[in-house]
Amino acid sequence: MIFSLATGAVTALCINVLNTHDIKLARKLYSFLKPNDVLVGDRAFCAYADMFTIKKLDCDALFRKHQSRTTTMRKGKIFGDCDKLVTWHKPKSCPKGLNQDEFNALPKSIIVREIYYYIVISGFRTGRVSLITTLLDTTTYPTLEIVGLYSKRWDVELDLRHLKTTLGMDVLRCKTPSMVRKEIYVYLLAYNLLRSLMWSAGTTYGNPPLRLSLQGTRHHLNNFIPKLLATSPKKLLQVYRTLLKVIAHKAVPDRPGRSEPRVRKRRPKAYPLMTKPRHELRKQLQTA
Structure with a gap:
């Protein structure tokens, strides 16, 4: 699904069988994007083909950097302590989820913007976050606004x-x-x-x-x-x-940086899981 960050409503939906890969299913949602939309997502969607496809639709992307890509600020056109333009090169082999024709249509390289920052809030699992975006103009899209936009990704959860x-x-x-x-x-x-x-x-x-x-x-x-x-x-x-x-009488309080312990309040019941149909379990009770 695609959620609107402005209203919270669901704007697009794709359904498929259980063994469909998330990325393959998510790529079907790109057809619902409109020009000038900005798609915000986590690191799973930060792939070369996705960045190019979204930009080709006159849209922009803001994803967290995939963990397979190393982070260094020594390369690229640097704008500040944590902001730069880098060139991504086309993968040498066709990745999973793409056919050969789609892979051949990809350009040899694309330019993306990389931003990284640190989170020092107690209770947050992530200490350092690296972002990749196609919003390249640093004047129109300042670094802090990009970081603030990505912080709203949690609203989807x-x-x-x-x-x-x-x-x-x-x-x-x-x-x-x-x-x-x-x-x-x-x-x-x-x-x-x-x-x-x-x-x-x-x-x-x-x-x-x-x-x-x-x-x-x-x-x-x-x-x-x-x-x-x-x-x-x-x-x-x-x-x-x-x-x-x-x-509209009472709004939820604004609680920036709120963190809660990752624990379960209610204890599960001490019964085993139902792994067989009920009639088979009844027979086991009768024969026991």
């Missing part, structure tokens, strides 16, 4: 948590592929509906939409649904504006 935990999409209950797809689409429809309410409430009453609570928006909407259904068409707009006002 929170959006996924909302989908899986808040809305309950962590366990899909349908049994056939077609019904599983429909189930996912219904969850995304409900999620984007909540995001649209948060956007309308925030922009109407002057609160940043991303600072509003998605769980709170869900509760308020559920409470207002009977009222919305029973209201006459003349008063429907008034009730809707009241709903927006209630949603």
Whole structure:
């Protein structure tokens, strides 16, 4: 999926079988990009072919540098202590996920911008971060703004948590592929509906939409649904504006650099996992 950093809504989706590689599936999402979009992602997507493909679509990319590439500030055109332009050369062999025709269409080299910085916040696992981007103009895109933009990548993890935990999409209950797809689409429809309410409430009453609570928006909407259904068409707009006002009433506090211990609060039950169908387990109980 592709999430909007401005609204938090899902803007693109691709589904495939379980053994499909993440990169191969993600490359299908590039067709949903629009000119001047900036795609932010983690190190898994920082590949030569992806950087070229995204730039060819009149878009830009900002990824964390892949761990297989060494980091040095002694080469390239240096702009500051932690900012430079470097030349990437085409791989010698065709990487996995590309066919030979796609590999032959790649240029011999591309120019990218590399930025690195250190994180000294207690509780953060990463101490040094190296970024690769196609936003080459240092005047239009200062170093600190690039770093600030990448820090918002974590919002995607929170959006996924909302989908899986808040809305309950962590366990899909349908049994056939077609019904599983429909189930996912219904969850995304409900999620984007909540995001649209948060956007309308925030922009109407002057609160940043991303600072509003998605769980709170869900509760308020559920409470207002009977009222919305029973209201006459003349008063429907008034009730809707009241709903927006209630949603925008209290924003989530801004907590930059917040860190929490990586532990589980609830202990798992001391039962073994169900690795066989229920009727086989019942037979084992009867014969035991």
